[in-house]
Amino acid sequence: MSATYEPVVLVSGGSGGLGPAVARRMGGTGGHVVIAGADNDQTDASIVTETVAADHGHLDALVLDASECLSLPGEDPGTLRAFHEKHRALVSLAMPLMSPGARIVYVTSHQAHFFPHKAVPKGCTAAVASMRAGETALYAMRSQLGRHGIHLSVVSSERTGSGIHSATSVHELTGAVVAAVTTRTPPGLVCVGGTHYLMTA
Numbered sequence: 001m002s003a004t005y006e007p008v009v010l011v012s013g014g015s016g017g018l019g020p021a022v023a024r025r026m027g028g029t030g031g032h033v034v035i036a037g038a039d040n041d042q043t044d045a046s047i048v049t050e051t052v053a054a055d056h057g058h059l060d061a062l063v064l065d066a067s068e069c070l071s072l073p074g075e076d077p078g079t080l081r082a083f084h085e086k087h088r089a090l091v092s093l094a095m096p097l098m099s100p101g102a103r104i105v106y107v108t109s110h111q112a113h114f115f116p117h118k119a120v121p122k123g124c125t126a127a128v129a130s131m132r133a134g135e136t137a138l139y140a141m142r143s144q145l146g147r148h149g150i151h152l153s154v155v156s157s158e159r160t161g162s163g164i165h166s167a168t169s170v171h172e173l174t175g176a177v178v179a180a181v182t183t184r185t186p187p188g189l190v191c192v193g194g195t196h197y198l199m200t201a
Helices: 019-029 042-055 066-071 077-097 125-140 142-147 170-182
Strands: 008-011 032-035 061-065 103-109 151-157 189-192
Touching: 008 019, 008 042, 019 032, 019 061, 019 170, 032 042, 042 077, 061 077, 061 170, 066 103, 066 125, 077 125, 103 125, 103 170, 125 142, 125 151, 142 151, 151 170, 170 189
Parallel strands: 008 032, 008 061, 061 103, 103 151, 151 189
Antiparallel strands: none
């Protein structure tokens, strides 16, 4: 009898980000979660995907926690660019490990998803714009992803200017991410948390 298939999920953000919460929730589904380091370094992206290939031979889902961008110190263009480039590298390196039916989940904030049509907290414009650029870049790849049978989902949550959850709880956000990874028919977009943000200017 063959061994039970164990889905493998790679989550960006390091041990202090969304990864541990997703790992705990995925543990109940029989999945295995690999957490990418928090360093904004394309070398780290290469190392973690090589590790996944060596240890598991496949990847079923890639979760990109773009919302961690709001927690980066300052709005240094170089730091934000490195953050964005690491996510691009993770997608490029992960795709060869992904079979038809695999998922990419992009976790963002309402401020970024609706940018520039909604107000942005003071001091967060550059970070929010970078997150929106990352989402737009993935949308531009949908044809390429589709040819490989890879589905893209965006999970948008409400955050404060410092990147901390407000109306959205970690539990609720994690549930939405895990559902996007595991549900039979994954959603294209999930908005998590209060709806009052959509009513603001």
